[in-house]
Amino acid sequence: MIEVNNLTVRYGGVMALDDISLIIPDRKVISIVGANGAGKSTTINAISGMVNITRGGIFLDGKSLHLPPHKIVQKGVVQVPEGRKIFSSITVKENLILGAYQMNDKHRIEENMKKVFEQYPVLEARQNQPGGTLSGGEQQMLAIARALMSEPNHLLLDEPSLGLAPMLVSGIFKMIQDLNKKGLTILLVEQNAQKALSIADFAYVFETGRMVSKGPGKEIAEDPIVKKAYLGIEE
Amino acid sequence: MELNILLQQIFNGISLGGVYALEAVGFGIIFNILKFSNFSHSGVVAISAYFGFFVSRYIYTHFLVTLIITTLAGGLIGVIIEKLIFRPIRLKGAPLTLFLVNSITAAMLVQQFFAATLGDDYYPYPVFMKQTSINIGNLTISKTYTLMLIISGLVLLLLTYVLKRTKVGIALRAASTDIRTPSLMGVNIDFVISVAFFIAGVLGGITGYLLGMTYSVDPFIGSMILKGIIAAIIGGMGSLGGGVIAGLLLGGAECLLIAEIGSSLTQIVIYSGIFVLLLIRPEGIAGKRYIIKA
Numbered sequence: 001m002i003e004v005n006n007l008t009v010r011y012g013g014v015m016a017l018d019d020i021s022l023i024i025p026d027r028k029v030i031s032i033v034g035a036n037g038a039g040k041s042t043t044i045n046a047i048s049g050m051v052n053i054t055r056g057g058i059f060l061d062g063k064s065l066h067l068p069p070h071k072i073v074q075k076g077v078v079q080v081p082e083g084r085k086i087f088s089s090i091t092v093k094e095n096l097i098l099g100a101y102q103m104n105d106k107h108r109i110e111e112n113m114k115k116v117f118e119q120y121p122v123l124e125a126r127q128n129q130p131g132g133t134l135s136g137g138e139q140q141m142l143a144i145a146r147a148l149m150s151e152p153n154h155l156l157l158d159e160p161s162l163g164l165a166p167m168l169v170s171g172i173f174k175m176i177q178d179l180n181k182k183g184l185t186i187l188l189v190e191q192n193a194q195k196a197l198s199i200a201d202f203a204y205v206f207e208t209g210r211m212v213s214k215g216p217g218k219e220i221a222e223d224p225i226v227k228k229a230y231l232g233i234e235e
Numbered sequence: 236m237e238l239n240i241l242l243q244q245i246f247n248g249i250s251l252g253g254v255y256a257l258e259a260v261g262f263g264i265i266f267n268i269l270k271f272s273n274f275s276h277s278g279v280v281a282i283s284a285y286f287g288f289f290v291s292r293y294i295y296t297h298f299l300v301t302l303i304i305t306t307l308a309g310g311l312i313g314v315i316i317e318k319l320i321f322r323p324i325r326l327k328g329a330p331l332t333l334f335l336v337n338s339i340t341a342a343m344l345v346q347q348f349f350a351a352t353l354g355d356d357y358y359p360y361p362v363f364m365k366q367t368s369i370n371i372g373n374l375t376i377s378k379t380y381t382l383m384l385i386i387s388g389l390v391l392l393l394l395t396y397v398l399k400r401t402k403v404g405i406a407l408r409a410a411s412t413d414i415r416t417p418s419l420m421g422v423n424i425d426f427v428i429s430v431a432f433f434i435a436g437v438l439g440g441i442t443g444y445l446l447g448m449t450y451s452v453d454p455f456i457g458s459m460i461l462k463g464i465i466a467a468i469i470g471g472m473g474s475l476g477g478g479v480i481a482g483l484l485l486g487g488a489e490c491l492l493i494a495e496i497g498s499s500l501t502q503i504v505i506y507s508g509i510f511v512l513l514l515i516r517p518e519g520i521a522g523k524r525y526i527i528k529a
């Protein structure tokens with residue numbers, strides 16, 4: 001379980017997060033929704049140790065997660081960043097090898113690679129191509145597969161559906177649900193609020209760095225005020 | 236020019252080009268990951284050249300042993316320079332220009348230090364070999380140049396292996412396109428940067444030793460890496476392979492020209508030629524367009 005307590009993050013003068021608290025219980029899908037600039041990525045990056053925390057704390061199973069980013073990965077908390085961030089000049093396979101950077105057991109890395117290839121055959125077919133040559137959907141697949149290489153227990157997904165064709169979006173959300181069924185705890189950050197809320201056990205709504213609403217995903221999705229004011233969804 | 240002399244010159248040129256290639260890669264590997272031109276590389280070369288001299292002259296006169304010791308010392312110096320002058324500003328998020336300034340300052344500091352302390356003398360390496368050349372048919376090939384070529388070749392092969400086949404090598408290549416994201420894969424980027432400086436330092440150590448052995452050592456020996464830097468740029472910044480090819484070509488062209496028109500005119504022709512080349516092909520040999528920021 002990850003707990004975020006009274007988290008405040010400032011970038012210079014910009015207040016990106018203002019006193020945010022949330023809980024990510026084991027084996028659940030938790031979602032953060034909100035418009036562009038609401039502070040969703042900042043929250044995920046704070047958990048991953050990628051931004052300096054101004055105030056507040058983040059805890060994994062009661063222990064402080066105030067560590068350098070690579071140590072947080074060691075604890076099984078792994079982020080799939082916004083925009084996928086595939087390494088474009090190294091091969092698909094090398095991208096996956098990097099995903100398992102913390103593992104030293106060659107045999108297990110091979111096993112994980114095999115599993116990933118079984119799951120996503122297109123990655124196997126393209127394993128020797130530079131990552132930059134993949135399509136958007138394939139890159140998102142690779143980004144998730146790369147994260148899975150380290151056998152995480154918490155997966156933090158930042159806008160996995162961003163920029164994908166509508167046809168592919170459903171596939172990505174299905175993939176996320178499958179991962180959750182296999183026992184992964186998921187934090188899903190999305191501007192595509194309706195889709196995210198439909199699979200979230202619990203959701204938080206952010207607006208310009210503040211939490212404005214929270215509740216079970218389906219309830220949030222049905223709340224007309226939240227819908228209109230914060231999610232930009234008209235009836 | 237007679238054929239055998241021509242062949243000899245080409246051989247010498249490629250050997251010298253091998254050293255330029257080492258310089259180009261040592262310079263390029265830091266540019267790739269941190270995106271600034273690391274002139275402090277010349278400092279590593281100079282310190283290593285003196286280090287190699289003192290070790291081989293006064294401690295143990297054996298070519299291979301002292302070469303290896305100097306190489307490791309070069310790697311260590313590279314890491315120390317990073318920790319002393321680059322890491323602190325990196326953690327502060329300083330702009331690239333500051334890295335450039337620090338690297339030039341470090342180069343000058345090393346140069347002036349040696350000029351002030353050891354500048355009155357010049358330091359020839361001990362003669363490691365009884366015979367300085369080998370005869371193949373009617374070709375006379377210098378042993379020093381042969382060693383230069385073999386060592387450069389082996390080192391570049393080893394480096395290729397490290398970059399392609401080891402995890403830290405893959406991380407280094409990944410970090411060259413995006414230095415932030417590898418952390419999310421569990422990569423300790425601070426360590427990877429240290430490795431990059433270690434590799435660059437190792438290359439600088441070998442360069443210093445080979446240059447010192449070939450030309451004797453003076454405080455300005457570090458400035459000889461200018462050719463390697465030019466090779467890196469001609470090769471296409473960001474492409475280590477391009478730098479190697481450009482280094483070999485530059486060395487070859489230089490030696491042929493020296494035989495034909497003498498050494499002082501050669502330098503003028505080469506430096507002018509570089510202007511023309513970059514005017515025609517600003518992206519360099521490898522053909523990738525990189526934005527050179529500093």
Ligand SMILES: Nc1ncnc2c1ncn2[C@@H]1O[C@H](COP(=O)(O)OP(=O)(O)O)[C@@H](O)[C@H]1O
Pocket residue numbers: 011014015016034035036037038039040041042043
């Ligand atoms: N590196 C940064 N430097 C300065 N301001 C930033 C930086 N990253 C984000 N911000 C600002 O912080 C706020 C929250 O951004 P972000 O967390 O990226 O929002 P979201 O992911 O919800 O779109 C925005 O106002 C954004 O402009």
Ligand SMILES: [Mg+2]
Pocket residue numbers: 040041042082158159
């Ligand atoms: Mg975002």
